[in-house]
Amino acid sequence: MAGYSGLRILSEGLRGNAGWRPAWRKPEPRREYDVVVVGGGGHGLATAFYLAEMHGITNVAVLEKGPIGLGNTGRNTTIVRSNYLLPENHDFYEHSLKLWEGLEQSLNYNVMMSQRGVINVFHNDAQRNGAIRRGNAMRLAGIDAVLLDGPGVKAMCPLLDISNGRFPVMGGLLQPRGGTARHDAVAWGFAHAADARGVDIIEHCEVTGMIVEGGAIRGVRTTRGEIRAPKVGLAVAGSTSLLTEMAGFRVPIESHLLQAFVSEGLKPMIDCVVTFGAGHFYISQSDKGGLVFGGGLDGYPSYGQRGTLREAEHVYAAGVSMIPALGRLRGLRSWAGIMDMSPDGSPFICRTPVRGLYMTAGWCYGGFKATPGSGWCHAWTIARDEPHPLNAAFTLERFREGRMIDERGNGPFHWMH
Amino acid sequence: MLRIDCPHCGPRDEAEFTYRGDATVVRPGPDAGIEAWDDYLHLRDNPRGWTVEWWLHSAGCRAVLKVRRHTVTHQVDAVAVAGGRPGTDRA
Numbered sequence: 235m236a237g238y239s240g241l242r243i244l245s246e247g248l249r250g251n252a253g254w255r256p257a258w259r260k261p262e263p264r265r266e267y268d269v270v271v272v273g274g275g276g277h278g279l280a281t282a283f284y285l286a287e288m289h290g291i292t293n294v295a296v297l298e299k300g301p302i303g304l305g306n307t308g309r310n311t312t313i314v315r316s317n318y319l320l321p322e323n324h325d326f327y328e329h330s331l332k333l334w335e336g337l338e339q340s341l342n343y344n345v346m347m348s349q350r351g352v353i354n355v356f357h358n359d360a361q362r363n364g365a366i367r368r369g370n371a372m373r374l375a376g377i378d379a380v381l382l383d384g385p386g387v388k389a390m391c392p393l394l395d396i397s398n399g400r401f402p403v404m405g406g407l408l409q410p411r412g413g414t415a416r417h418d419a420v421a422w423g424f425a426h427a428a429d430a431r432g433v434d435i436i437e438h439c440e441v442t443g444m445i446v447e448g449g450a451i452r453g454v455r456t457t458r459g460e461i462r463a464p465k466v467g468l469a470v471a472g473s474t475s476l477l478t479e480m481a482g483f484r485v486p487i488e489s490h491l492l493q494a495f496v497s498e499g500l501k502p503m504i505d506c507v508v509t510f511g512a513g514h515f516y517i518s519q520s521d522k523g524g525l526v527f528g529g530g531l532d533g534y535p536s537y538g539q540r541g542t543l544r545e546a547e548h549v550y551a552a553g554v555s556m557i558p559a560l561g562r563l564r565g566l567r568s569w570a571g572i573m574d575m576s577p578d579g580s581p582f583i584c585r586t587p588v589r590g591l592y593m594t595a596g597w598c599y600g601g602f603k604a605t606p607g608s609g610w611c612h613a614w615t616i617a618r619d620e621p622h623p624l625n626a627a628f629t630l631e632r633f634r635e636g637r638m639i640d641e642r643g644n645g646p647f648h649w650m651h
Numbered sequence: 652m653l654r655i656d657c658p659h660c661g662p663r664d665e666a667e668f669t670y671r672g673d674a675t676v677v678r679p680g681p682d683a684g685i686e687a688w689d690d691y692l693h694l695r696d697n698p699r700g701w702t703v704e705w706w707l708h709s710a711g712c713r714a715v716l717k718v719r720r721h722t723v724t725h726q727v728d729a730v731a732v733a734g735g736r737p738g739t740d741r742a
Contacts, residue, residue, distance in 0.1 A: 475697035486693035488673070489722070534653075534670040537699045537723050542652045544666045577693045634689040646692045649670060 237342050257343075257422055258429035263436045263458050267295045269616055270454055270463040272441050272477060274298025275307040276417075277594050277601065278469035279424035279435070280609020281616070286431035287340070288610070289617035294433045295463075296425075297456060299440035303421030306471045309539075309571035310602040311494050311516065311528045313507050315352045315412035316377055319368040322627040322639045323580060328377050329624050330607025331411060337606055343423030345415045346521065351506040352412030355387055355394070355556075357401045361511050365407040372409075380408040391508050393559050401512035401555060414507060414518050414526075420605055444481040450589035451481070467616050468593040469608075471601065472537065472572025483587045485595070486633060487574045488648035491532040492599045493541035495549060495568045499523035503559070513552035524566060527553055531573065531599070531649055541570035573599045578632075579651030580639035583611045583625035592616050596628075598651055653720070656730050659712040671705035674717050699723060705733065 246253050269285060271278045274296050285291040296302075314334050316327035338345055356362045369379035384396045387406040396403035425435055436458070443455035445462070453462035468477055472489040500523050509516040514530035529549035532541050546568060554561045576582065576596035581604065583594045594612040597604060611625035621628075627639060633646070644650040653665035673695055679687040696702070699722055706716045719729040 475695070476699055479696075484690075484694040484696065486695065488695050488697050489699075534704070534720075535673075535697065535702065535722050536725065538725055542665060544652065633693040634685055647672065648695070649672075 238344070257426040258435050261434045261436065263295060263297075263434065263439060263456070263461055265460070265462060266453075267434070267461065267463045268293040269465045269467065270294070270461055271296045271467045271469060272454065273305075273469035273471070274302040274425070274435060274437065275305045275469065275471065276303070276420050276424060276605035277471070277597075277608045277612070278467075279421060279428055280605050281467055281469055281594065281612040282433045282435075282609075283341070283424050283428040283431070284610045284613035285617060286428060286433055288613060291617055292432035294428075295461065296428070296433060296435045297439045297441055297454070297461070298435070298437050301437050302425055302435065303418055306571040306573075306601060307417055307421045309494060309569055310417055311518070311526050312414045312417045312520075312602060313352065313412070313516065313518065314347070314415050314603040315409055315507075316603070317352065317354065317368065317372060317379065317407065317409045317412065318641060319371050320639055320641055321371075321375065323641055324372055324375050324377055326607055326611070326624050326628075327603060328375065329610070330604050333606035333610060334415065335411075337423070341423040341427040343419065343426055345419040345423050347413070347415045349411050349413040350518075351390065352409045352509070353382065353387060353390060353406040353506060354509045354511065355403045355406040356511045357404055362404055365405075369407050378409055378411050380410060382406045382408050390506055391504060393503060393557050394508065395556065395558050398555060412507060416521075417602065424609070441477065441480075444477065444588075444591070446481055446588055451591040465590045465592070465616055467612055468591070468595065469612065471595070471597060472574050474574050474593065474595040478586070478593075481586070481588050481591055485582075485630060486577050487596055488535050489537055490534070490573045490575045490649055491536045491538065491541050491570045492528065492530075492573045493532065493545055493549070493568055493570045494526065494528040495546070496520070496566050497525040497527075497560075497563045498566050500525065500563075504557075508556070510552050510556045513548070513555065515549060515552035515556060517553060517557070525560070525563070531575070532570070533649060535649075537572055539570050539572060541568065573597070575648040575651060577646040577648050578638040578640040579642055579644070581608070581628050582630055583608060583615060584621060584629045585615065585619070586630065653725055653727060655706060655716070655718060655727055657708050657711060657714070657716065658730060658732050659714055660708065663708070663711060667708060667710040669707045669709040671707050671715065674703045674705045
């Protein structure tokens, strides 16, 4: 058994570390599977894992056009939380958070889950009332939420400037069980655990076409040949529109850029996740010491995977407003991911107009925390050809039916959520 | 960064502009039905390549512009005042 444990590290250490094996195989694609999952990021690998683990479907291939985990799974700010107002959202994200809490045991892989607390600070009466309302909605659903006053926020994050003349911090809404996880390890852990259950993870295999016959999916065409399957699940984030176009239908998604940033390494200075209420900014500190932070969208559709300086300037400005000590820091790296923005800011985990074709998409820029929950619900929907109650609201048809799940109340503008 | 050649103001930095949505969709009539309105409000081609968009010159002349832009290279090759056709020269 190739399991990971403290004892194994010790025994391998005594034997020259000669016994370690790759965490997953590199199989050749077979011609036919029961389920093909397109996209080898966190969501796709989680889908495959839960298909095997919960539904006993192990004849599964995960197709990834590059190496696994180098898309949005490797391009996020690693925050995990379930502090949403609307029931459809907080029920789903709370299920996901509970999966996170047991994920390392389920996967036998250290994903460095750290429940260090997530604080959303507020600066005026209206924002405070909004935070109280959201906190109460969460508590009614059995989710943890704590209202902090200004000194309470300061006690958790001493470097925060709570007496900022323009944006004084009145307090914050804290979710103690929120936190961060190591993004790469999440992809590797799901890949390791899915592979151990018989799933074929096929890297460097790009889908170039969808085989649709009589309104039903029959498989996919790839750069490594045709692969047939009666069920196909899409988990391709910002590229969803490109694949649904191959299948012959349009989706309510625009692909936008979101940047993230890492500073030079520092001694511990921020031991929770903090978000700014007077601008779009969130920050935490990685275990390597770099500050990891980000802001809002760049503001226009793109598949470019690179951001612009305008948004970078805004993010840095918001950061320095909230924590003046950041002013002396140097940025180390920045990057952008392609976000699949939906018109109400909420996702899709659903059947599609093509029979046998399913998708998990529209994650806007909240996909990382959803990784286990998305895979879990997507796997359920694929296995049973019907949604679980947790994802029953996340359909493509909800706009036509007037059932938007608009957490921010912005209306049908993809780039404003 | 984008540089958008405003027909009124000349070439200006992206920071002066605000994206205002997909200009390839056409607003249906009030009685067009739910499908047509769903199509207009929500569904998008979302191409990886050339597309046409509305941009507001919010920190400039305040005109709404129709801009042809590539979604991978970010190249802008045609700008017109709303109501004109993309590709028409500066007035």
